[in-house]
């Protein structure tokens with residue numbers, strides 16, 4: 741946990757916003773299953789959501805681990821003071837056994853200026869039993 745951040749606990753509602761019977765799912769039963777353990781995310785949708793949480797919680801090692809080597813940056817810098825406002829997964833398309841796409845809208849609020857909407861179609865590939873983020877097109 742980064743110093744100065746609001747303490748986040750496993751029983752809090754998952755930042756990815758997933759719901760079950762119209763109730764938020766606790767982080768421990770949602771993206772925490774992948775972020776806090778060695779188990780690989782079940783599918784590209786789960787990976788996408790857990791990576792959003794990793795941005796919210798500033799977990800650079802998880803983001804690097806789940807980034808395909810062909811596009812992985814050397815390091816990740818988090819913009820200080822950014823507030824993530826929410827994630828909306830628009831679609832999850834399984835292309836074949838090892839390729840999938842996820843379209844999402846994530847919203848964030850920089851320290852200064854208006855909220856920003858990130859709308860992207862991301863590509864994911866399954867390698868050695870692990871879904872990995874490859875890259876995406878801004879929409």
Ligand SMILES: [Zn+2]
Pocket residue numbers: 754755756757758767770771772789790793
């Ligand atoms: Zn989640």
